[in-house]
Amino acid sequence: MIWLALREHRAQLIAMSITTALLAIGLVVVGNYAAAQRAALGVDSCVPLPNTNVNCADLDFEWRQRLGPGPYLVLGLLFAPALAASYIGGPLFGATFERGTHRLALTQAVGRVRWSATRIGVLLAITAVCGVVLAQFGWAAVNLNGLPGGSTNAFSLFDVEGPPMIGYGLFGIAIGGLIGAFSRRALRGMFLGLLVFAGVRALVAADLRPNYEPPLVAYGNTMSAGAISAPPKGWVLHQGTVDAQDRPIDIRDINQLLRGFGAFVAAGGPTDMGTYLATLGVRERFVYQPAERFAKFQWIEFGIFTGLAAGCALLTIALIRRRDA
Amino acid sequence: MIRVLGLDPWRDAVALLSRVGFVAQDRPLHQGFTVAETLEIGRRLNPRWDHAYALARVKHFGLPLDRRVRSLSTGQRAQVALTLALGKRPEVLLLDEPVANLDPVARLELLEELMGVVAEDGPSVILSSNVLADVERVCEHVVILVDGRVRISGDTDELVRSHVLVSGPRRAGHDRAEGEVIEVRQADRQTTRLLRGHAEPSEDGTEVRPATLEEIVVGYLRSEREEVPQ
Numbered sequence: 001m002i003w004l005a006l007r008e009h010r011a012q013l014i015a016m017s018i019t020t021a022l023l024a025i026g027l028v029v030v031g032n033y034a035a036a037q038r039a040a041l042g043v044d045s046c047v048p049l050p051n052t053n054v055n056c057a058d059l060d061f062e063w064r065q066r067l068g069p070g071p072y073l074v075l076g077l078l079f080a081p082a083l084a085a086s087y088i089g090g091p092l093f094g095a096t097f098e099r100g101t102h103r104l105a106l107t108q109a110v111g112r113v114r115w116s117a118t119r120i121g122v123l124l125a126i127t128a129v130c131g132v133v134l135a136q137f138g139w140a141a142v143n144l145n146g147l148p149g150g151s152t153n154a155f156s157l158f159d160v161e162g163p164p165m166i167g168y169g170l171f172g173i174a175i176g177g178l179i180g181a182f183s184r185r186a187l188r189g190m191f192l193g194l195l196v197f198a199g200v201r202a203l204v205a206a207d208l209r210p211n212y213e214p215p216l217v218a219y220g221n222t223m224s225a226g227a228i229s230a231p232p233k234g235w236v237l238h239q240g241t242v243d244a245q246d247r248p249i250d251i252r253d254i255n256q257l258l259r260g261f262g263a264f265v266a267a268g269g270p271t272d273m274g275t276y277l278a279t280l281g282v283r284e285r286f287v288y289q290p291a292e293r294f295a296k297f298q299w300i301e302f303g304i305f306t307g308l309a310a311g312c313a314l315l316t317i318a319l320i321r322r323r324d325a
Numbered sequence: 326m327i328r329v330l331g332l333d334p335w336r337d338a339v340a341l342l343s344r345v346g347f348v349a350q351d352r353p354l355h356q357g358f359t360v361a362e363t364l365e366i367g368r369r370l371n372p373r374w375d376h377a378y379a380l381a382r383v384k385h386f387g388l389p390l391d392r393r394v395r396s397l398s399t400g401q402r403a404q405v406a407l408t409l410a411l412g413k414r415p416e417v418l419l420l421d422e423p424v425a426n427l428d429p430v431a432r433l434e435l436l437e438e439l440m441g442v443v444a445e446d447g448p449s450v451i452l453s454s455n456v457l458a459d460v461e462r463v464c465e466h467v468v469i470l471v472d473g474r475v476r477i478s479g480d481t482d483e484l485v486r487s488h489v490l491v492s493g494p495r496r497a498g499h500d501r502a503e504g505e506v507i508e509v510r511q512a513d514r515q516t517t518r519l520l521r522g523h524a525e526p527s528e529d530g531t532e533v534r535p536a537t538l539e540e541i542v543v544g545y546l547r548s549e550r551e552e553v554p555q
Contacts, residue, residue: 003369007362008355100353108370109343109413 001114004105005122012088013126019083020130023076024137030070031140037066038143071144077134077160081168084127085197089176090190092123093316097184116320120177120313127173131166138162154291155235159205162298167305172197174312181316204304210237212300215287221274222254222284233291244281257282330416343373346410346448350422352402354409356395360388363405364412371413379412400431407435411442418442420452424459432456436463461485461538469542471549481538488541491524492517493531508544519544 006013038044043063046056093116096102105115138161145157158164175196180189218231222241230236240248257280264276289297327334332341354363360383368374383390386404394402403423410418423439424432440463443450454460460467461481468478477484488507492515504522519540524533536544 001370004366007358011357100349100351101355102353103347103349104353104355104366104409105370107342107345107347107349107410108367109339109372110370111339114339 001110001118002122005119008119009088009092009123012091016084016088016126016130019080020133023073023080024133026073026076027137027140030067030073031137031143034063034067034070034140034143038063041066067144074141074144074157074160077137077141077165080134081131081165081172082194082197082201084130084169085172085176086190086194088123088127089173090180090188090193091186092119092173092177092180092189093320094180094183094186094189097181098186112321113317116181116317117313120174120316123173123177124170124309124313127169128166131169134169135162135165153235154233154294155289155297158209158294158298158301159201162295163302164298164305167302167309168201170309171200171305171312174309174316175200178312178316178319181319200308204301208304209297209301210235210289212297213289213293215289218286218288219283220286221278222282230286231288231290234286234288235291236286236288238285238287240285242283242285246285248285249282254282343371343413344416346413346415346418348403348406348410348418348420348423350425352406354394354402354406357393359391359393360397360405361390363394363409364390367409367412373414374412375414376412378414379408382408382411398431399426400428400435403427403431403435404438407438411448415448418448418450420450422454423452424454424456432459439463457539457542458537467538469545471546476545476549477541484541485535485538487521488536488544489520489522489524489533490517490536490540491520491531491533493527494529507541508548519548 041059041063043056043059046059049055093102102115106112138157141157141160159168172193176189176193179192179196180186183189183192215237216231216234218234220230230239241250241254243249243253254277257277258273261273261276264279265271269276269279329341330344334341355366358366364376364379364383367379368376380390383405386401388397388401388405394405397405407420407423410420420439424435427435436459439450439452442448452460452464464481466479467481467484469476494514494516503524504520507519507521509519510517519536524531526533
């Protein structure tokens with residue numbers, strides 16, 4: 001049965017392997033090139049000129065020029081699981097039912113559970129291997145994004161590196177497979193599979209991921225020159241100005257408070273509005289996930305998508321088991 | 326409870342499947358597989374598979390093992406599908422419209438082949454067909470279904486023997502006919518009755534001849550839709 005599943009999906013498996021290999025090779029080449037160019041240009045060791053950082057900005061611009069379309073490779077990491085969902089998951093059972101070839105296998109001495117479980121198992125196993133491979137190239141995405149000098153958010157490349165990549169791939173195949181088995185149409189499986197996959201991914205990223213653990217709160221000075229400091233590399237979920245009682249305040253409230261600033265300076269206080277506001281208890285409030293949680297969150301997300309994939313696979317098998325041929 | 330070869334088709338599905346061959350009407354095959362790969366499916370998925378027999382069979386029909394299924398003719402595909410069903414040496418062979426879409430030569434060959442297989446290995450063959458002339462030629466027992474219900478079931482020869490067509494002038498009384506009138510057709514001046522029973526020709530021009538299976542089946546199918554005039 002494994003032989004049949006492999007033989008039936010030979011073209012898809014070859015396409016998946018080649019795509020994975022090309023993406024991996026491309027990322028290694030471009031990722032290394034990006035790091036080498038960045039070092040050669042000295043982007044991260046650039047010392048700003050007095051009063052301006054235009055010299056460093058120019059270096060960064062030059063670096064991006066040299067990369068050309070290279071950073072788009074990162075999109076490959078983002079879209080690979082979605083493509084798997086659509087092109088491999090959708091037809092997995094949809095095309096078989098549509099063409100009637102399931103009757104060919106199911107009239108041999110093979111039970112429905114063994115048939116469906118082997119098909120989906122083989123595809124998931126190979127997807128997992130491709131996912132493990134692709135999960136190794138997060139560093140290339142980091143290089144292309146200009147980190148560690150670039151973004152200050154350790155979570156900015158959450159979707160294209162590490163264990164979640166494997167979970168996304170598995171879920172993509174499984175949801176496409178489930179919808180294909182349910183609708184018995186390859187195109188519906190491909191289209192709806194992709195749609196549901198993208199929907200669930202977006203929902204998890206926007207609503208669940210920020211709350212895998214209760215976010216932390218940090219405070220910083222407000223309106224002080226260069227003093228607004230988010231926690232280093234943390235993922236800031238929400239930022240706003242609050243008063244001494246932790247109530248959010250807006251620019252009109254601040255303007256109201258600043259009416260006393262003149263008197264404060266006249267009384268010999270510092271001429272910095274930020275310091276003045278700080279004495280009134282006005283602060284910048286950051287709700288954030290600290291950078292140290294990155295790995296843990298990655299595993300949680302891996303768990304969610306792998307669990308969803310397992311659920312979809314079991315549902316598919318149950319559906320096929322109960323269904324009349 | 327329905328039992329097939331003494332087994333429960335649901336509980337013992339896999340055990341039963343290894344003893345039952347089936348070819349669906351559209352003969353589903355993987356278009357991208359070669360003939361050899363198609364037989365490999367049978368070899369790998371059936372414990373009772375007879376590979377030598379399957380290979381000999383495709384060789385007999387001149388099917389190249391390395392040809393892809395999609396490049397075969399309809400008749401050749403039918404042979405590959407049948408080989409896949411026969412290779413597991415089934416005790417029961419189910420064929421859904423086995424000669425549908427085949428040209429007359431391929432149809433004849435397939436039927437002769439089937440009769441040979443039955444004579445040689447003795448699997449029971451159950452086939453569904455709308456081509457009643459074929460059924461009459463190859464089937465020993467016939468079941469006629471109308472709207473999913475058994476309308477008539479019996480030995481083919483017996484069925485053909487027991488039905489006659491009686492045709493004569495419209496007003497004739499067919500006094501010498503005995504049995505159940507299945508269907509009455511009125512033409513301009515002539516009445517034709519399908520009769521389950523027997524009849525004698527008479528002087529008023531009434532003729533009696535044995536009905537073919539096709540005429541019998543058509544008679545039953547029509548009588549389902551029309552009231553039989555008494």
